Amino acid sequence: MVPRLLAIPGVADVNVFGGSIKQLQIQVNPLQLQRFNTGLNEVIQAVSEAIRQRGSGFVETDNQRMTLQLTGLPVSPVEFEQLVIKREHGQNITLAQLASVGYGPEPPFSAAQIQGEAGIILMVIGQYGANTLSVSRRIEQALEALQPLFKQQGISLHPHLFRPADYIETSVNKLSGHLLLGGLFVLITLYAFLFNLRTAIIAALAIPLSLVGAIVVLLEYGVNLNVMVLGGLAIALGEVVDDAIIDTENIFRRLRQNHQSATPLPADQVIHSASLEVRGSVVYASFIVALVFVPLLTLDGIAGRLFAPLGQAYILAILMSLLTALILTPALSYLLLTAGNGRLSDPPLIRFIKPLYHNLLRWVIKHFRVVALCCFAICLASLAAIPGFSNKFLPELREGHFMVHTASVPGTSLQESLRIGRRLTAEFLKIPGVQSVSQWAGRAERGADTYGSHYSEYEIGLTKLNGQQQQAVSEQLRGTLAGFPGLNYEANTFLTERIDETISGYTAPVVVNIFGDDLATLDRQAQAIAGIMQGIDGAADIQVRAQPSTPKL
Missing domain, CATH: 3.30.70.1430 (Multidrug efflux transporter AcrB pore domain)
Structure with a gap:
C-alpha cells in the first residue's frame, strides 16, 4: 500500500504505525555459550561472515568473461543452525548448539489500535501547497482499486478515521447554503419594499454577478475557493445589492414621474439622467465600504495568511457590484421597466412606514439633545463592555x-x-x-x-x-x-x-x-x-x- 500511496501526486510521505515485520532471529543461550567456552563475539563474527556478500572475480576464456557467483548462503533457520561457529578438539560447534534460530517479529517502534482492537494505521502526509480535496479523492480512488486485495487478505479497511477534507467540504456546503438562503431573503426584502417583481429581479441580479465576478478574478490570480474566501463573499452578500438597489429605485421613481409628466421624455434619456443623479453617491459609498477591509490586507504572519483572502473576496465583491450598478443595471432597467410603468403610488409597505418615520423624525429633531446624549451613553456603554468580550485570535473550530x-x-x-x-x-x-x-x-x-x-x-x-x-x-x-x-x-x-x-x-x-x-x-x-x-x-x-x-x- 505504501508505494501505491506515495505514487499519488500531492502525497509527501506515509507513516506506518503498528504491525510487525517478519525477520529471522537468533536467540543465543548464555548457558550454552559457557558450556562450549564460546564468546558472543565469535557467534556474531561467524554469522556475519556467513551472510557477507563477497566479490569472487571472474573467469576469462579466449572469447568470453564469466563472473563468479557464490551460492549456498544460509537463508532458512535450518541452514543457519548448521552453521559452524568454531572447531574445538576435533569437533564442530554449530549454531544450533548455542542458540535457537527461527522467525519472529522485529522489535516494534510503534503499535496501533482501531476501536480498541489491534490494527495498522497509515498516516498520509500531504505535500506543501497540495490541494487537500484533490489529494483526498486520489487516495480514495487508490484505496478503492486495492479493495480486491483487501478482500483476498481478509483486511478490514477504515478509510475515514480522520479525513481533513470532510471539514472543508462541510464548511463549503454550509457557506454555499447560507449564500443561497441569504440571496433568497434579499430578494424577498426587495420585493416587499419595492413591490415590483421586475425591479426586485434587477437588483437581485447584482448578487450572483458580483460574487461570480469576484470568484473569477480570485481564481485568475491563483486564490483557491476556500472557507475564508466564501466567508468574505458571505459577509458581502447583503451589501453587493446596495448599489443596484439605489440605481434601480431611482430609475423606477423617475420613470414613474416621467409617466405622470405632461411632456414625458424618452425612456433612455430618463434612465441616463436618473443613473447620473446617484452615480457619485454610489461610487463614493462603494469605495468607503471597501476601504474598511483594506487593513486585513496589511496583516502579516499567520493572521495575514488567514484573513487576507477574506478581505480580498469582500473588496472584489463590492467593486464588482459597483460595476454591475454602473453598467448592467441601467441596461436591464431599460429592457424591463420601460415596457410598463407600473403603479403610480408608493408600495404598501412604504405607505405604512412613511407616517411612522415622519413622526419619529419630528420627535428626534425636537428632542435632539436627549437623543444625542442617549447615543453618547450607548457608545460609552459599548466601549466599557469591550474588555468583557473574548479576545481570542480565532473562534473555537468545530471540525467534527x-x-x-x-x-x-x-x-x-x-x-x-x-x-x-x-x-x-x-x-x-x-x-x-x-x-x-x-x-x-x-x-x-x-x-x-x-x-x-x-x-x-x-x-x-x-x-x-x-x-x-x-x-x-x-x-x-x-x-x-x-x-x-x-x-x-x-x-x-x-x-x-x-x-x-x-x-x-x-x-x-x-x-x-x-x-x-x-x-x-x-x-x-x-x-x-x-x-x-x-x-x-x-x-x-x-x-x-x-x-x-x-x-x-
Missing part, C-alpha cells in the same frame, strides 16, 4: 473530530500504552456522539517525530453534531482523561493545533520554557510550575513536555 495526545511516565512499554488505550477507547465510545476511536503509540519507523513508547495519539471521529454538542463532547473527553492519574493529556481539533504550532511552535497557545544546566532541577521546577498553572482559571490540558528521563538498566 478531536485529536487527543497522552503521555505516561517515560519508559512505559508499548504494551502498557495499548492497555491504557483500550481503557480510554472504551470510555470514549460511551460518550454520545463519538463514532470512532483509533490510537497509535510510539513513533513511525521512518517518521520525523521522536516520540517514545509512553506517548500515544488518538483520532476521535464524531457523528454529525452541532457546535454545542461538539463542545459537550470535548468537555466529556477531558473529564474522562482526568480520571487517569499520572496521564498528561491534551485534546484539540486538528486545525487548532496546526495554527498554534505555526504561531508558537507548539500545539498549545501558551508555552512556558525553562532554561538551566541541571536537568534534575529543571524537572522539579517544571512540575512546580505546572502545579501553579493548574490553579489558573481557564487553564486546561497542562503538560510537562520534557519529562523525567527514561529508566536505564
Whole structure:
C-alpha cells in the first residue's frame, strides 16, 4: 500500500504505525555459550561472515568473461543452525548448539489500535501547497482499486478515521447554503419594499454577478475557493445589492414621474439622467465600504495568511457590484421597466412606514439633545463592555473530530500504552456522539517525530453534531482523561493545533520554557510550575513536555 500511496501526486510521505515485520532471529543461550567456552563475539563474527556478500572475480576464456557467483548462503533457520561457529578438539560447534534460530517479529517502534482492537494505521502526509480535496479523492480512488486485495487478505479497511477534507467540504456546503438562503431573503426584502417583481429581479441580479465576478478574478490570480474566501463573499452578500438597489429605485421613481409628466421624455434619456443623479453617491459609498477591509490586507504572519483572502473576496465583491450598478443595471432597467410603468403610488409597505418615520423624525429633531446624549451613553456603554468580550485570535473550530495526545511516565512499554488505550477507547465510545476511536503509540519507523513508547495519539471521529454538542463532547473527553492519574493529556481539533504550532511552535497557545544546566532541577521546577498553572482559571490540558528521563538498566 505504501508505494501505491506515495505514487499519488500531492502525497509527501506515509507513516506506518503498528504491525510487525517478519525477520529471522537468533536467540543465543548464555548457558550454552559457557558450556562450549564460546564468546558472543565469535557467534556474531561467524554469522556475519556467513551472510557477507563477497566479490569472487571472474573467469576469462579466449572469447568470453564469466563472473563468479557464490551460492549456498544460509537463508532458512535450518541452514543457519548448521552453521559452524568454531572447531574445538576435533569437533564442530554449530549454531544450533548455542542458540535457537527461527522467525519472529522485529522489535516494534510503534503499535496501533482501531476501536480498541489491534490494527495498522497509515498516516498520509500531504505535500506543501497540495490541494487537500484533490489529494483526498486520489487516495480514495487508490484505496478503492486495492479493495480486491483487501478482500483476498481478509483486511478490514477504515478509510475515514480522520479525513481533513470532510471539514472543508462541510464548511463549503454550509457557506454555499447560507449564500443561497441569504440571496433568497434579499430578494424577498426587495420585493416587499419595492413591490415590483421586475425591479426586485434587477437588483437581485447584482448578487450572483458580483460574487461570480469576484470568484473569477480570485481564481485568475491563483486564490483557491476556500472557507475564508466564501466567508468574505458571505459577509458581502447583503451589501453587493446596495448599489443596484439605489440605481434601480431611482430609475423606477423617475420613470414613474416621467409617466405622470405632461411632456414625458424618452425612456433612455430618463434612465441616463436618473443613473447620473446617484452615480457619485454610489461610487463614493462603494469605495468607503471597501476601504474598511483594506487593513486585513496589511496583516502579516499567520493572521495575514488567514484573513487576507477574506478581505480580498469582500473588496472584489463590492467593486464588482459597483460595476454591475454602473453598467448592467441601467441596461436591464431599460429592457424591463420601460415596457410598463407600473403603479403610480408608493408600495404598501412604504405607505405604512412613511407616517411612522415622519413622526419619529419630528420627535428626534425636537428632542435632539436627549437623543444625542442617549447615543453618547450607548457608545460609552459599548466601549466599557469591550474588555468583557473574548479576545481570542480565532473562534473555537468545530471540525467534527478531536485529536487527543497522552503521555505516561517515560519508559512505559508499548504494551502498557495499548492497555491504557483500550481503557480510554472504551470510555470514549460511551460518550454520545463519538463514532470512532483509533490510537497509535510510539513513533513511525521512518517518521520525523521522536516520540517514545509512553506517548500515544488518538483520532476521535464524531457523528454529525452541532457546535454545542461538539463542545459537550470535548468537555466529556477531558473529564474522562482526568480520571487517569499520572496521564498528561491534551485534546484539540486538528486545525487548532496546526495554527498554534505555526504561531508558537507548539500545539498549545501558551508555552512556558525553562532554561538551566541541571536537568534534575529543571524537572522539579517544571512540575512546580505546572502545579501553579493548574490553579489558573481557564487553564486546561497542562503538560510537562520534557519529562523525567527514561529508566536505564
